[in-house]
Amino acid sequence: MSREPFFRRKTAISYKTEEKTVMRGYDLSELAEEGYSFCDALFVLYQGRIPPEAEEKMLKYEMGVFLEHSMSPSAVAAIGVSAGRPNLPCAIAAAVSTFGGVHGPGAAHGYMLNKYLERAQREGKTVDEMAKILVDEYMDAETPVMGMGQPQHIDSDPRAEPIHVKQEELKLEGVYLEFQRAVEKYFHARRKQEGRSKVGVNVVGSGNTALMEIGFSPNAGWCLGSVCRGYSCAAHALFNMKKGRAWGASRNEPMVQMIDLSMIKYVGPEDRVVPKQAERQEYARKQKEEGEYKKWAI
Amino acid sequence: MGDLNETKKARGVGNLDSPKMPFDYFQREYGTVPRDTQRAPFQWVSEVAYKNVHRIVSRGYDTTELMEEGYGIVDVLFVDYQARIPLVEEEQMLNYVLIMALEDGLSAPAAMSRIVARTKTFLTQAAAASILAFGHAFGAYSAFGNRLEKYVKRAEKQGLSTAQAAELLVKENLNDEALGVSNLMLKDPAAKRMFARAEKLGVAGKYIAFTKEIVTAAQKQSPAPVDLDMLGAIGATMMDLGFSAEATWAILAVTRALSVGAHYIEETERNGYTRLGEALTPKEDYDGPPDRPVPPLKDRATFAQSGICRTPAEWVRVRDERKKLIGSGHGIVEEIHDPSKKSGITKVGKL
Numbered sequence: 001m002s003r004e005p006f007f008r009r010k011t012a013i014s015y016k017t018e019e020k021t022v023m024r025g026y027d028l029s030e031l032a033e034e035g036y037s038f039c040d041a042l043f044v045l046y047q048g049r050i051p052p053e054a055e056e057k058m059l060k061y062e063m064g065v066f067l068e069h070s071m072s073p074s075a076v077a078a079i080g081v082s083a084g085r086p087n088l089p090c091a092i093a094a095a096v097s098t099f100g101g102v103h104g105p106g107a108a109h110g111y112m113l114n115k116y117l118e119r120a121q122r123e124g125k126t127v128d129e130m131a132k133i134l135v136d137e138y139m140d141a142e143t144p145v146m147g148m149g150q151p152q153h154i155d156s157d158p159r160a161e162p163i164h165v166k167q168e169e170l171k172l173e174g175v176y177l178e179f180q181r182a183v184e185k186y187f188h189a190r191r192k193q194e195g196r197s198k199v200g201v202n203v204v205g206s207g208n209t210a211l212m213e214i215g216f217s218p219n220a221g222w223c224l225g226s227v228c229r230g231y232s233c234a235a236h237a238l239f240n241m242k243k244g245r246a247w248g249a250s251r252n253e254p255m256v257q258m259i260d261l262s263m264i265k266y267v268g269p270e271d272r273v274v275p276k277q278a279e280r281q282e283y284a285r286k287q288k289e290e291g292e293y294k295k296w297a298i
Numbered sequence: 299m300g301d302l303n304e305t306k307k308a309r310g311v312g313n314l315d316s317p318k319m320p321f322d323y324f325q326r327e328y329g330t331v332p333r334d335t336q337r338a339p340f341q342w343v344s345e346v347a348y349k350n351v352h353r354i355v356s357r358g359y360d361t362t363e364l365m366e367e368g369y370g371i372v373d374v375l376f377v378d379y380q381a382r383i384p385l386v387e388e389e390q391m392l393n394y395v396l397i398m399a400l401e402d403g404l405s406a407p408a409a410m411s412r413i414v415a416r417t418k419t420f421l422t423q424a425a426a427a428s429i430l431a432f433g434h435a436f437g438a439y440s441a442f443g444n445r446l447e448k449y450v451k452r453a454e455k456q457g458l459s460t461a462q463a464a465e466l467l468v469k470e471n472l473n474d475e476a477l478g479v480s481n482l483m484l485k486d487p488a489a490k491r492m493f494a495r496a497e498k499l500g501v502a503g504k505y506i507a508f509t510k511e512i513v514t515a516a517q518k519q520s521p522a523p524v525d526l527d528m529l530g531a532i533g534a535t536m537m538d539l540g541f542s543a544e545a546t547w548a549i550l551a552v553t554r555a556l557s558v559g560a561h562y563i564e565e566t567e568r569n570g571y572t573r574l575g576e577a578l579t580p581k582e583d584y585d586g587p588p589d590r591p592v593p594p595l596k597d598r599a600t601f602a603q604s605g606i607c608r609t610p611a612e613w614v615r616v617r618d619e620r621k622k623l624i625g626s627g628h629g630i631v632e633e634i635h636d637p638s639k640k641s642g643i644t645k646v647g648k649l
Contacts, residue, residue, distance in 0.1 A: 001481065006409040010568065013560050016403035018485040023401040029488040031397055033495070038372060038396040038553075045401060045557050060370035067374045068356040070349040071342045079342075087433070088440070088544055089551050093426035096555065100420060107421065155351050158362050166365070219421045223559025226422050227552060228371065230429065232356070234548030235346050235378045241544075243345070255338040261331040263340060271302055271328040274311065 013045070024048040039063065046220040054170040055214040059224070061166050062207045065159045066225050068232040072152075073098040078233035082240050083248040083258070091241075095233030099226035106225045109146040109208045110218025113179055127175060131182030135190055145187055147180065147205025156200035163206040172213055180209040269296060302328065346378060357381040372396065379545045387499040388539055394495055395532055395539075398488060399553045404561075406431040407551075411558035412565040416572040421562050428558040432551040438476035439550055442533040443543025445476065446505055464511035468519050478509060478530020479516040484523055489531035496535050509534035586624070 003018075014023040021028045024044050031041055036050070039059040043051040051059070069075070078095040082088075101108060112134070120130035138145045150157045167177055184201050191199060204225075211221035248258035256262060275283040287293060307315070307324040314323040347356040354361045357377050364374065369383070372392050376384040384392070402408070407428035414424040434441045445467065453463035471477055483489045493510070496502040513526045536546040593601040607613035620628040 003482075005404050006406060007404065007412075009404055009412070009565075011404065011561075011564060013557075013564055014401045014403050016405075020486055020488070021401060021403065028398055028401060029486075029491055032394040033491065035390075036397065037370075038393045038400070039370070041397040041400050042556065045560050060372075061365045063371040064369060064374050065361055065365045067371055068347050068361055068378055069354055070344065070347040070356075076342075088548055089429045089432045092548055092552060093429040096422055096426040096429065096552075099422040152349065153351055158353050158360075162362050162366065217563070219563055220559060222421055223425055223556060223562075227425050227555045227559065230552040230555060231375055231549060232347065232378050234552065235545070236344060238379075238542075238544055238548065239344060239346050244343075253337075255343070256334050256340040258340060258342075260334065260340065262334045264330050266330050273302065273306055273309065276309070 042224065043215075046217070046224075047215050049215075051214065054172055058167060058170055058172055058210050058214055062163060062210050063224060063228045065163065066203060066207055067228050068235075069229065072229075073103045074226075074229050074233050075236045078237040079240050080248075080258075082237040083246060085241065085246050088234065088237060088241070091237035092230045092234045095237075096226055096230045099222070099229070104204055104222075104226055104229070105146060106204055106208045106211070106222035107218040109204050110212050110221055112146045113176060113209070113212060114218065117175065117179060127179045128182045131179055132186045134183055135186040139187075139190055145183065147202060147208065148184070148187055149199040150202040153200075153202070157202045157206075159203045160201045160206040163203070163210055164201070167206075167210045167213065172210070174213045176209045176213040180205060345381075359383075375549060376540075379542075379549070380540050382540075384539075385501075387501050391496055391499050391501045391535065392539055394492065395535055396549075396553050398492065398528070399532060399550050401557045402554065406436050407554045407558050408561040411561045415562040415565040416569065418571045421559055424562040425555045425559055428555050429551045432547065432554075435475035437547070437551060437554070438529060439533050439536070439547040440543045441474075441476035442478050442529055443537055443546055445471065446508060446534070446537065447543065450504070450508060460508055460511050461515070464508060464515040465519075467512055468515040472516065472519055476529065477512070477516065478527060478533055479513050479520075479524050480527045480529075481522060481524050482527045484525055489526045489528050492531040492535055493526070496538065501538055502535075503538035505534040505537040 012024075014021065016022070023031075023041070025048075026044055028041075031044065037056060037060065039056050040050060042059065043049055043056070074095040077098045078091040081091040081094040099105070116130050116134045117127070119125075119133075120127055123130075125133070135145060150160075164177070164181070167173065180201075184205070188198060191197070207225060208218075208221050211224060212218070216224065245253060245257065249260050250257055251260070303324045303326075311323075313319075345357075347354065349355065356364075356374065358381075359377055361374065364377070372389050373384060375392065376382055376388065404412075410431045411424040411428045414427045415421075431437075432439075449463045449467045452458070452466070453460065458466070468477070468479075493502065493506055496506055509526065509530050513524075513530070516524050532550060533543075533546060536549070537543070541549065607616050617628060620626055
């Protein structure tokens with residue numbers, strides 16, 4: 001059995017010998033034997049340090065509350081992929097891949113906070129002043145303010161405010177929470193001024209603020225959140241693999257299935273004749289000239 | 299749509315009017331299928347969790363309330379997968395397992411993450427790619443766990459002792475990647491420590507006991523020194539904690555993905571991105587057919603080789619030839635089946 005590495009890289013994260021696996025200088029086995037938690041280990045991994053108890057509690061809370069979210073794009077992706085009965089990791093990978101610019105955009109939120117905090121420092125503005133600038137710039141540009149609003153929890157995300165409160169209870173208020181709270185204040189004020197409904201902070205807005213506050217980079221925070229969701233998406237995929245029908249289209253089920261033919265609504269061009277190759281050039285030229293196809297082009 | 303079909307029938311469309319067709323293609327209707335009003339409308343059905351505007355509820359527990367009551371991510375894994383709050387000792391044990399599974403140096407998932415990172419993607423793509431690296435050799439928790447289940451059942455059915463079942467399992471699977479016993483941890487005590495911790499916490503059960511018997515049997519049957527490895531230690535411990543083989547597979551793959559984010563970040567920070575066409579493959583690494591001239595297209599008939607085999611004997615001979623071309627795929631035989639059937643659960647009730 002070859003124990004050669006897949007490829008050689010200089011790395012500051014870990015090394016592994018026949019005797020032990022060492023992460024950021026700590027023998028993993030010793031970390032576990034000493035009674036540190038999994039969340040402690042995540043601090044060691046991403047930040048190279050053992051966290052104070054309160055920070056560990058914050059991470060435990062944030063990841064715990066984020067783990068399960070019932071039917072979100074991530075769970076739907078996992079269930080959709082599992083319908084074809086590939087190996088389970090494919091469904092989980094699909095779920096994690098759904099985290100992008102809209103669904104759980106943790107890194108985007110983090111980078112937004114960092115950019116404006118740096119600007120506040122550079123321009124000699126207070127955190128509060130810079131929060132107003134951020135909100136105005138985003139809303140003037142009709143760009144969604146990261147961390148605000150959730151399409152399902154329209155009456156305030158059940159996880160979001162409690163995370164803020166937990167962060168305060170644990171006395172972990174720092175510049176990020178101050179900034180985020182100020183962003184929320186000006187966001188609400190501006191929407192009110194414009195006669196628009198109130199849109200609450202979402203779990204990225206509060207959870208990612210907490211993660212950044214306890215020292216995680218935007219991408220590290222994003223990884224913790226989006227990958228942790230993979231745990232629950234795997235459970236949803238497993239439920240469907242073990243107790244549901246493959247394909248999701250059986251007509252023998254008492255309930256219409258996910259991709260039953262009747263679930264398809266078509267709103268594209270009318271049914272039409274396929275041109276013969278001999279007719280092709282003339283047909284194609286006319287089609288191009290008429291330009292009706294443009295309304296369907298995506 | 300009758301007119302359209304008539305038009306098409308009159309024009310003819312390729313072979314669609316062939317008498318070999320078991321149907322009249324031009325009698326087939328156009329249009330989507332009407333909504334089925336006889337059955338219940340589609341809904342996302344779940345035993346795991348639901349949410350409404352105000353709450354997220356997993357297995358009956360409001361997840362925000364769980365956190366407020368002091369539970370954490372590790373507890374939620376028990377809730378999501380087993381619909382129960384774990385004992386304190388079980389939570390401690392799972393914490394221990396997750397720490398041990400978090401980092402593994404530059405193994406396959408980290409390599410996947412780093413390769414994807416080099417192409418300039420979102421972190422989430424790299425993390426997802428790493429999960430795909432959990433197959434039936436690396437991170438083979440499904441294969442390992444289902445095998446334990448299979449031989450435990452076989453022992454019950456055939457009246458074998460645990461030791462006898464272990465002997466049989468090893469005899470039939472000694473060199474399998476998913477045995478859980480190998481030469482990988484001869485110098486590293488971490489795997490055996492995990493069992494010791496499970497025993498100390500009082501969470502060790504029949505799977506750890508059976509795996510220990512497997513280790514003993516393997517040490518007797520193997521010509522080379524072997525011992526419990528991390529696959530065996532983690533797999534058996536997780537099953538004693540009540541997780542199914544598949545749940546174990548999923549949880550451990552995701553746990554590793556939590557650390558490959560760091561590898562994505564480091565790869566980007568240290569090495570940057572790779573453009574299309576940038577990476578070279580040195581000729582000294584190539585052992586395929588030697589360089590040869592491309593024949594003129596007009597001479598195709600002279601040079602072209604048919605792939606058609608007219609008789610089974612010819613097919614056997616050609617296939618053996620084809621196996622010699624590494625990368626053609628003819629040298630691999632595998633069975634693509636429904637992985638959910640591996641668990642022995644085919645369908646538990648209709649939804």
